[in-house]
Amino acid sequence: MTEQTKATILVVDDTPDNIAILSGILKHEYKIKAALTGKLALQIAQGQDKPDLILLDVMMPEMDGYQVCQALKSNPATAHIPIIFVTAKTETQDEQHGFELGAVDYITKPVSPAIVLARVHSQLSLYNQSRHLEALVKERTRELNESRIEIIRRLGRAAEYKDNETGTHVIRMSWFARFLAEAMGQPEEWCELLYNAAPMHDIGKIGIPDRVLLKPGKLDAEEWAIMQKHTQYGVDIIGDHPSPILQLAREVALTHHEKWNGKGYPSGLVGEDIPLSGRIVAIADVFDALTSERPYKKAWSEEQAIALLQEEAGQHFDPQLVPLFIECLPRVREIQQKYKDQID
Structure with missing residues (x-):
């Protein structure tokens, strides 16, 4: 897989060590972008080169992960990007709240490299299938209109x-x-x-x-x-x-x-x-x-x-x-x- 064809993962966490851990796990298979704040994460996600998936910490100052997720899902330009929460919060209601906001998965800290790779791979596969089906629907709609x-x-x-x-x-x-x-x-x-x-x-x-x-x-x-x-x-x-x-x-x-x-x-x-x-x-x-x-x-x-x-x-x-x-x-x-x- 060339650098140009690798999917891009945005890792969002206010702790540099956590970003380093996740980047180390993923960097051999994916291109990595990082953000230490929710505000910076929104700027990156709304940029021209959008990430294919976001790993998002929940507990961050000023703007927590839930707020970031809500902002991303309310914006048509970023609503389609899959979000996986990565957090030390393990209560069932926390996971439920994340899913209600639009997250596709929930990984608890400390993370397992194998679990991170498997979950990321699985969600990207689903996302790629969804984009392919969307392209087919658009093409078929165009043909019907013509x-x-x-x-x-x-x-x-x-x-x-x-x-x-x-x-x-x-x-x-x-x-x-x-x-x-x-x-x-x-x-x-x-x-x-x-x-x-x-x-x-x-x-x-x-x-x-x-x-x-x-x-x-x-x-x-x-x-x-x-x-x-x-x-x-x-x-x-x-x-x-x-x-x-x-x-x-x-x-x-x-x-x-x-x-x-x-x-x-x-x-x-x-x-x-x-x-x-x-x-x-x-x-x-x-x-x-x-x-x-x-x-x-x-x-x-x-x-x-x-x-x-x-x-x-x-x-x-x-x-x-x-x-x-x-x-x-x-x-x-x-x-x-x-x-x-x-x-x-």
Whole structure:
């Protein structure tokens, strides 16, 4: 075992001789750190190179071992470190108190070298197993999250194919929405969440009859009323799941057709009563729809699309967001180039 791969043991005792004894027992198999006070022990444990296990004396001045243990277990950065009490206190209630505070073992003084080595080895093995399992759980959680996000994206694309789209619209507009959220200075976690939720904005179109959804001409009043129902259908499809990404996808599906002036649908919300996600996606969705070619229409130029956004700022769109979107155009163009439609 190299010095780099050896586990680190922090020995805490106010008596130098006791530290010397424990260090002598352990130094051939482990890297040793030492602290003569509880305060110093906390500083070492909270440092960058944290110990893998702590041997902690109970009876120390100023800050005793119980107080040190309690402080370590109350701090998320050190709560996971196993603590073995090493003490001359032999009463059952003393051991019980130590375990109640979070210690994993209890060694009495004077110590037996064989017992110290066995207990330390045993607890480190358990700790390593726990860390390995935790890593596996994190990896599996990451895989599940990625799978869930991919399913959401594919469902969003499925809704587009029904609408005679190419499937790349949801990719582009999701990026546009992310860029705009970032330009606003929103937290990175929320920007990522919006990027992954935005593809579901029109999932409710799955519930619209083809005679309405695919009608080449202008919709009559009855057909337009049916088309507007796709926002509520989207809410129903996504459901009321506690997952943050599905909660945001639900919000986007319901509100991305609201207008700043209150003339949108389904609720006629006005201004900032419209959730930010809906206001952002409204701009991203309309801009990409305008600048994309379809079998039934030619693509607008960027200049024409931007002119419409500016004209509708304060009417359809949040007037604070339109200028920010214009600032994002260099990044928008890169996405348009990368995810071009293939029109037959």
